[in-house]
Amino acid sequence: MLLTPHARTPRRLKAAALLASAVSVCLVAASAPAAPLGVGDRLFPHLGNPGYDVASYDLSFTYPGSNSEPLQAVTTIDAWTTTPLDRINLDFAHGEVESVEVDGEPASFADAGEDLVVTPEEALPSGSWMRITVKHTSDPVSAEDRDGGWVRTTDGLAMANQADAAHLVFPCNDHPSDKAMFTIRITAPDGYTAVANGLPTGVDRAAGATTWTYRTQHPMATELAQVSIGRSTVLHREGPHGLPVRDVVPTKHRKALEPWLEKTPDQISWMESKVGRYPFETYGLLMADADTGFELETQTLSLFERELFTEPAYPKWYVESIMVHELAHQWFGDSVAPASWSDLWLNEGHATWYEALYAEEKAGKSMEARMKAAYGASDRWRAAGGPPAAPKAPDPGQKISIFRPNVYDGAALALxxxxxxxxxxxxxxxxxxxxxxxxxGTATTADFVALASEMSGRDLDGFFQDWLYGEKTPPMPGHPDWKSVAPAAKRHGE
Structure with missing residues (x-):
């Protein structure tokens, strides 16, 4: 995710609206009160669920032709149990559940916080293969009510699920540590086009509607799921090694946007020259007519605000470097996902690194100058947001506020x-x-430290402890003259 540099105030989650629009599942009596669980993420303690490992999701959405009405949906989850389970917790927090089945048999269900708690007829032993099928609605809500989930565009919908919003769209194990394969089906009235992650596997037309089916060929974290529904045009071109590149644009803006999209194959080749072959089956940009405040690296189909490409105030080199930022995420954050949200710096630091390197090599924008400026601000960033690998918890009502400068340029500075x-x-x-x-797969900060030590033939634990976890920015190797400006001390009573 990269915040768009618009002069806008971050949205605040309204408590009253959250209460009114919270998950409205039907309550079914159970033997004991249902309780929300989590995998123990330091930043999002109730995100994800223990006890099972998801292998695949099959998502079906029926779009009614209005982006303010609920979509009818069916979510099917295939998973292995990793412990004995008499209940299965799913993350789900915005929709009405009609029914739940476990292995084809009806199951009772109840809501608990932002969890949908499912009770099968019989307990499941460890090592069991299970299939959970949930019939539910998937409800777009006003962007002012929350960040993420379904995003309303001028002509339809798109998804923005980072960091913890996939469960506002469909029941899931909503944590990047549990990646899975996805099949996504979208049915929409004639006149609309639907696109999702992965490659198309079928288009079925019936009276007045079309169903598109897409399937991933690589596992994906729930926060990277993408569905675009709109009056769109899909543009096709070829990338390196015959890679299919497809972009989704509002039809009425196609002419203005296509010159930007023509740059993507060369950008992929540039990234491959740095880190190796592109890791997925396809790539492309989804240019949404929406006011999100950010760009997002949804897997194989990155989400961008159209305004980024049509606002004349943004220099050409800057827009191209932002395109590379989201492209770099396909390696760093998508293919290699963070094991926890405290490992976010591995995503954003690397994407910022290649953004800056591209700007240096293609537009003469000095990496050293950018890093010197980042060094000057680093102590302030650490004070405000924590060190890169131990970011502070999100601000109340602003869950995407973990995306602070400390995990962007602050983390690139550590690199x-x-x-x-x-x-x-x-x-x-x-x-x-x-x-x-x-x-x-997924990886941790400790994995990166271990590999860096292995590759360099040196114990780098102390180096990384200072750069990734220190309260103050360490001296920059090779630049002992660089200074970081400490945050101003608070006056008494502040």
Whole structure:
């Protein structure tokens, strides 16, 4: 995710609206009160659920032709139990549940916080294969009510599920540590076009409506799911190695946007020259007519605000570098997903790194100058948001506020320090091995530290402890003259 540099105030989640629009599942009596669970994420303690490992999601959405009305939906989850379960907790927090089945048999269900708690007729032993089918609505709500989930566009809908909003769209295990395969079906009235992650596998037309089916060929975190429904045109071109590149644009803006989209194949080739072959089956940009305040690396189909490309105030080199930021995420954050949200710096730091490197190589924008400026602000960023690998919890009502400067340029600054410390050649080999070794998986900060030590032949634990967890910014290797301006001390009573 990259925040768009508009002069806008972050939206605040309204408590009253949240209460009014909270999950409205039907309550069914159970033997004991249902309770929300989580996988223990430091930043989102109730996100995700223990006890099972999802293998695949099958999502079906029926769009009614209005982006203010609920979609009818069916979510089918195939998973393995990892512990004995007499109840199954799913993350789901905005929709009405009609029914739940476990392995084809009706199951009772209840809501608990932002969990949908399912009770099968018989307890499931550890190591069981289970299929959960939930018939529900999927409800778009006003953007002022919350951040993420369904995003209303001028002509339909798109998704923005980072960091914790996929469960506002469909029941799931909504944590990046549990990646799965996805099949997504969207039915919409004639005149609309629907696109989702992965490759198309079928288009079925019936009286007055069309159903599109897409399937991923690589596992994906729930926060990276994408569905676009709108009066759109899908543009096709070829990337390196015959990679299919497809972009989704509002039909009426096609002519203005296509010159930007023509740049993507060369940008993919540039990234491949840095870190190796593109990791997925397709790529493209979804240019949404929406006011999100950010761009988002949804897997194989990155979400962008159309305004980024049509606002003349943004320099050409800047827009292109933002395109590369989201492209870089396909390696860093998508293919290699964070094991916890405290590992977010691995996503955003690397995407910012390649954004800045592209600007340097293609537009002459000095990486060193950018890093020197970041160093000057680093102590303030750490005070406000925490060190890069131990970010502070999100502000109340602003869950996307974990996306602070400390995990963008602050984290890229730590990568710059690492390159200074171990040398350019070793750093570049490290980057390639990192994305190759953890492809299609998840990884932790400790994994990165261990690999950097392995590749450099040195124990770098102390170096990373200071750069990733220190309250103050350490001296920059090779630049002892760089200074970081400490945050102003608070006056008594503030």
């Amino acid at each position: 710059y320090a690492l390159r200074q410390e171990i040398g350019r050649e070793t750093f570049e080999r490290l980057e390639r091995v990192w994305v190759s070794r953890h492809e299609d």
